[in-house]
Amino acid sequence: MNKKIKEIVDKALGGGLLTGPELKELLAVDYLSEESFYIQYASRKMSIETTKGKGEIHGQVGLNVGLCPKNCEFCSFAAVNKVFDKPSQCSLEEVIEGCLDFEREGANAVYLMATATYKFEDFLKVGKEVRKALKTDIPLIANVGDFDYEGAKALRESGFTGIYHAIRLGEGVITRIDPKTRMETVKNAHKVGLVIGTCLEPVGPEHTLDELVEKTLITRDMKPGYSGAGRRITIPGSPLEKHGMRNYADMAHILAAVRLAMGYDVVGNCTHEPNLLGP
Ligand code: SF4
Structure with missing residues (x-):
């Protein structure tokens, strides 16, 4: 076992806040090594303590699909990726049905997601109706474009x-x-008391260790309810296709390093899409 890696991991387990260079050391470790397994073991230990051993499953209902002019190159809704021929929108009834399904099946939170072309006022209206329809006080989370203070309120x-x-x-x-x-x-969002969920995402082989570190530490600065790491899924024909994809074992390692960098103040450690290896 590499002594330096063990020291960094033990520092995090002992409650120490990792620095950028320390996180970089962890991320640089080969994901099929003894050191990686120690990182993942420690990460799981930390998560068990912060969550009191409880995992959560969050379900997301999309309100519309494509063709989003923001053109994030990794996104299947980006107009430039040509996944959808034309935009379409779910009816309010379909959205409510999807949310109630998640609630009935025991999800721990329900998300509403819309692309940047969806009108914010309409998003609020749908949110209100969904909230009214839900049978319990299950948290309702917005996955929507940027908004100002009034929007947050x-x-x-x-x-x-x-x-x-x-x-x-x-x-x-x-x-x-x-x-x-x-x-x-x-x-x-913070100003009005909305809880923040975030992640290091969408992670692909094209990202340098420095960028992974920078963006991970930004998630920590957000003081989120959970951070974590999500993988970029390759869209055939997209500009990022040439880079390929990270595999699940590699992602589990990154997720574990992120967990240790968050420390005990960040309760959750999320991954999406689901990765059964993730700590
Ligand atoms: S803003 Fe959102 S929906 Fe639009 S392209 Fe970017 S990630 Fe996709």
């Missing part, structure tokens, strides 16, 4: 408990959104 008043928001890898370069705008949204 309106989300709260419409019955949302929190938001999912991330400063994505490549934000501002392979997306048409300024990272500062994303961060402003998070600040607005």
Whole structure:
């Protein structure tokens, strides 16, 4: 076992906040090594303590599909990726049915997701109706474009408990959104008491260790209810296809390193799409 890696992991387990260079050391470890298994063991130990051993499953209902002009290169809704021929929208009844299904099946939170073309006012209206229809106080989470302080207040008043928001890898370069705008949204959400869920995402082989570290530490600064790591899924024909994809074992390692970098103050460690190896 590499002594330095063990020391970094033990520092995190002992409650120490990892620095950027320390996190970089962890991320640089081969995911099929003894050191990686120690990182994953420690990560799971930390998660068991922060969550008191309880895992959660969150279900998301999409309100519409394509063709989003923001053109984030990793996204299947991006107009540039040509996954959908034409945009379409779910009816309110379909959305409510999807949310009630998740609630009935025991999901721990229900998310509503819309692309950047979906009108914010309409999103609020749907949110209110869904909140009314849900039978329990299951948290309702908004996965929606950027908004100002008034928008944050309106989300709260419409019955949302929190938001999912991330400063994505490549934000501002392979997306048409300024990272500062994303961060402003998070600040607005915090001001009105919306809980933040976030992740290091969408992770692919094209990302340098430095960018993984930078974006992971941004998630920690957001003081989220959960952070974690999500994988980029390759869209055939998209500009990112040439890079290929990370495999699940590799993602489990990254997820574990992120967990240790979050420390005990961040309760949850999320991965999406589901990865059974993830700590
Ligand atoms: S803003 Fe959202 S929906 Fe639009 S392309 Fe980017 S990730 Fe996809």
